[in-house]
Amino acid sequence: MLVRLWILRGLERLYESGFAGLMEALEDFEKNWLRNGDVAKQLEEMGITSTAYGTRWYLTLFNYSLPFSAQLRVWDVFMLLGDASYSNNKSSSFSGDLDILHATSAALIxxxxxxxLDSDFENAMKVLTSWVPIKDDDLLMKVAKAEYRMRKKRANAG
Known part of the structure; x- marks a missing residue:
């Protein structure tokens, strides 16, 4: 299972020397998932890039950000649907599909x-880098699923 995550899911790229794969993954998240929405614009105005919060989310697979029960749900779906063959992101050289991680990140946003939207820099950073108290794992997964489907629909249309 670890080999499968490491190679097929592209996790080896996240941890490679210099973290080039991580930077590429976070750039993909900003460009294709946040897509200059109102939150993305607010974060940009405050000078908050996805590396400020996404590094922790992606490198730990949300281990320090979500309750364990929610983590397990994300990990299950990531293991199930994470193959590169399912990815619509042909423009990325990333050797795996992190769309489940991207969808979860978008759901947290x-x-x-x-x-x-109502925060200053300090409070926005606190929200993005703190523990997220998920009260309903099912709701988190429904929002992540909606984000995933919207992204796939946009990718197929364009």
Whole structure:
């Protein structure tokens, strides 16, 4: 299972020397998932890039950000649907499909949207880098699924 995650899911690229794969993954998240939405614009105005919060999310697979039960749900779907063959992101040289991680990240941004839009730099960073108290794992997964489907639909259309 670890080999499968490491090679087929592209995790080896996240941890390679210099973290070039991680930077590529976070750039893909900003460009193709946040897509200059209102939260993305607010974060950009404050000078907050996805590396400020996404590094922790992606390198730990949300281990330090979500309750364990929610982590397990994300990990299950990541292991199930994470093959590069399912990816619509042909423009990326990334050797795996991190769309499940991207969808979960987008769901977390959605969950904190109102707070982020009303925050200054310090509070936005606190929200993005702190533990996210997920009260309903099913709701998190429904939002992540909706994000995943919207991204796939956009990728197929364009």
């Amino acid at each position: 959605d969950a904190t949207r109102e707070i982020l």
